[in-house]
Amino acid sequence: MKNLFYISFFLINSVVFAQKQPNISLSDIQPSAMPGQFTTLFVYTDFEKTDSIEAVLRLPESWQLVLSKEALDNKGNIKYIYTFSSPKFASGGKYELQLDFFRKGIIIASKITEAQIDNIKNIELSELSHPQFVKEGDTLHVEYMIQNLGNTVEKFKLNPNRGWLSTTDTLTILPNTQKIIKVSQYILKTKESYWQTTSSLELEEFSGGKKYLQSVSIPVFSSSPKKVDLYHRLPVEIGIGYFNYGLDGQNQGAMQYFSQGSGFLDVKEKHNVDFVIRGPNQQDFPQIGSYDQYSLEYDYKQDFNVKLGDFVNRVSNLAEFSRFGRGIQLQKNIDKFNVKAFYQNARFFQQQKNSWGAGAEYKLKENFKIGANFTNKGLYKNNGFYRTSIVGLSSIFSNKNGNIETEVAVSNKLGKYDFGFYNQFIFQLSKFNFSSQIIVTGKDFDGFYTNSRLIVNSLSYNFNAKVSVGINSNYTRINPALDLLTFNTSPLNKTNTLFVSVFPTKKQMIFLNYTKQEREDRQVPSNFHFKEEYANISYSFMTEWATVFTQARYGNAVNLLAGDNNASSKSMSELIQPMLRIQKWLWVGGYFEHQYTSKFNENNDLENLFYFGGNLRVNHRNKYFFNCMYRNNYAPDEFFIKRTFLDASIELDLKKHNFRAVAGRTYLPGFTAQNQNTMFFSLNYSLKLNVPLKKNKKISNVKGRVYGLNNTQPLGGIMMQMGQYQSLTDQAGNFSFENILPERYHISFPADERMIGWTPESSSSLEIEAKADSTHMLNIPLIKTGGVVGKVKLEIDERNQAMNAGKPKPQILLKIQNNGESYLTKLNEFQEFSFKEIKPGEWKITVLLTSNSEGYEVLEKEKIVNIEPEMISKTDFVVKQSERKIFFSNKEFKISAKQ
Secondary structure: OOOOEOOOOOOOOOOOOOOOOOOEEEOOOOOEEOOOOEEEEEEEEEEEHHHOEEEEEEOOOOOEEEEEEEEEOOOOEEEEEEEEEOOOOOOOEEEEEEEEEEEOOEEEEEEEEEEEEOOOOOEEEEEEEOOOOEEOOOEEEEEEEEEEOOOOOEEEEEEEOOOEEOOOOEEEEOOOEEEEEEEEEEOOOOOOOEEEEEEEEEEEEOOOOOEEEEEEEEEEEOOOOOOOOOEEEEEEEEEEEEEEEEEOOEEEEEEEEEEEEEEEOOOOOOEEEEEEEEEOOOOOEHHHOEOOEEEEEEEEOOOEEEEEEEEEEOOEOOOEOOEEEEEEEEEEEEOOEEEEEEEEEEOOOOOEEEEEEEEEEEEEEOOEEEEEEEEEEEEEEOOEEEEEEEEEEEEEEEEOOEEEEEEEEEEEEOOEEEEEEEEEEEEEEOOEEEEEEEEEEOOOOOOOEOOOEEEEEEEEEEOOOOEEEEEEEEEEEOOEOOOHHHOEOOOEEEEEEEEEEEOOOOOEEEEEEEEEEEEEOOOOOOOOEEEEEEEEEEEEEEOOOEEEEEEEEEEEEEEOOOOOOOOOEEEEEEEEEEEEEEEOOEEEEEEEEEEEEOOOOOOOOOEEEEEEEEEEEEEEOOOEEEEEEEEOOOOHHHOOEOEEEEEEEEEEEEOOEEEEEEEEEEEOOOOOOOOOOEEEEEEEEEEEEEEEEEEOOOOEEEEEEEEOOOOOOOOOOOEEEEOOEEEEOOOOOEEEEEEEOOOEEEEEOOOOHHHOOEEEOOHHHHEEEOOOOEEEEEEEEEEEOEEEEEEEEEEOOHHHHHHHOOOOOOOEEEEEEOOOOEEEEEOOOOOEEEEEEEOOEEEEEEEEEOOOOOOEEEOOOEEEEEEOOOOEEEOOEEEEEOOEEEEEOOOOEEEEEOO
16 A cells, blocks of 8 residues: 655635535644645545535645545544655656535535655666777777656756767656667777777766766677787897998998897796897997997886896986996885896996986885985096986885976095975965976086086966966076087076967867067077067967967067177068878978077077978878978077988888888087088888797697588588687588687677578577687587567546546567576567567566556566477566555555555
């Protein structure tokens, strides 16, 4: 029996008898109710039987009156009893009910009341159908059913974890309805033979409330055969090259041979090596790549590492940030410690000879490390040789808001002590972003920086994803001890900038800034020293087929090298840099800049400066490559790093064979040659090899037999699919998959007319776990299939025809299942269902009522059917409206619904 509940009433109007005012009262009950539940209302009056009063309770539309009864109380007055119910999916809110009293067809009294129905949220999200497996390159379709079993209209935003929806990404679903949403995704190709993909659908309430999530995991098998190598191999490349360069009017040429490789030495991938052999050293011009190199790196389980020969040594930010040289380095992880020791002779930094040192880092937490390091190195300065020792302490801390890295170091040379300090701080809080970098070293500090100052700070605020403002400050006066491989100088730079950045769309950016700066060339003789303040606007636009960057500046500048004639004058510049994709394989770009300024003129006179260039890039089928870049010149303040005026390369990549030619012209800042015409040309050929190291035991074989077909069905020529592999059976039904990757596989039979009406006896026999260095034997018995069809008859009570007019019919699904398999289907327009291609045996069919099912029941919800080979069984179901019965006693009402 459903729970009784009560509704509070208040009197709106009272119509009196001509003779007297009737006394009508209601029982005290609770103020609200659940939709679909029964309500019992007791009405007490002072009417007598002889008054011939007729009472009528008027209910809202679609509400049902289950019981209407009159009785006499102990005083002989009439008592009315009403039992009624709201619809199961009645919307929440207040409803008006009216009780009218009639005498001889005339209303003599009325009472109007309100019934409060609660809002009920009840959303069910379930996966409706998905394929048993998919292949790479397929499109996966998964259907989800959303049912609103509550009484409120719900609006959701639909979020698939990947892929796309069959509808829009918003959904409004009415009470007592259902929606079927299809989520599709393209299955990309991977290097794996087998993996799992997931499909999921998330419903997020527009009000920002509850979320609903349903997901399903589906096996994915490769669609293209992946060759399995019988040997474990090490990728190696060998080759020969010719190099020629001209400097200061003289040409030199030489041949070099090289070999390099990288990979694991074992199948279990514990031992990794990386080596480079290039020589001999017939030219001494490392600035443009013509140097010999002999290096070997070995790594064991990413726990122990050793470097021999030529390598880049990095101790810390202050002691030795990047030094190329020849020697040995050892590194080992010990619990939470990482320790390192090295010995190295610098190759391309003439002021430094041999150095040695050690360092250790300790992990206090996953996001907090501290370290210490010691370095001792020999240096040539001021025509003398001495050794210096550096001790440093460092720490690194990071969290979701940013990170901070700090180092302090002390050096000692010839009894003189000096210090160095490094700090980098990046912090983000809400819409604020702050970054800072500081480098300070003394005059007698001989680390990677000497007598240096660098203070760079930036603060910005993001109003939203499209607009941000900020301020930058940059003071740079550093003296880095750079190798010739990264040849450049360090000018003095003082810059303060106020900026605004705007992103109108994802493809566009506008940058506005106001800048004051001073830049000075610290080489002798100095090529520039000026002060400048300007306003700048930059605009960039990028699509798949075109990009463009433009910039315009306007301000004032003064040339401080002009002596007394250093009055400030206007300074302006315009720049445009477009790039067009003519074909999918062809890109063409240009560079055009004009400056009207006096900051580079020795007399501080205004002059026009023009800079232009272009580039061309070709990538045809990933085999033919061509790149070319040209610049006529650069502004003087751009010559503090290595600059390229011409760079052209052409390459033919035939997988195993590679041909490459490179030519160019380069400027090296601070180089003492009178003629900087550094033209160079190189031609290289390389051969890629996979050197076999040992036989690969990580391969497998699967062999088996298909049987059970009758004599009229040939066993040969049946196509079988196992992951990315395919095999045809021979006349005896035998098949094999040889030299395959040890993975999990699923065997299937692609569409074939000969397989219609047949199915494997057990689906479990189609799941294979192929193990390494073994042969898996498999037998697949085939059996004839059967099926079951039927109809669901919907019976509507003739007494309720008027009430059911226009009411939607219930949605019905049918499910067939045995111990290991299940299938779901819908009814067609004739209320018929069918399950075909079902293996023989005992199955259970269940009728599922989904939406619009209020007031309906299935007479026999489940049936057991026996599927026989080559037979179609038939079974029907009946869905009818629920019968409601009411039982009375002297003390109470008992109300129930048969459902």
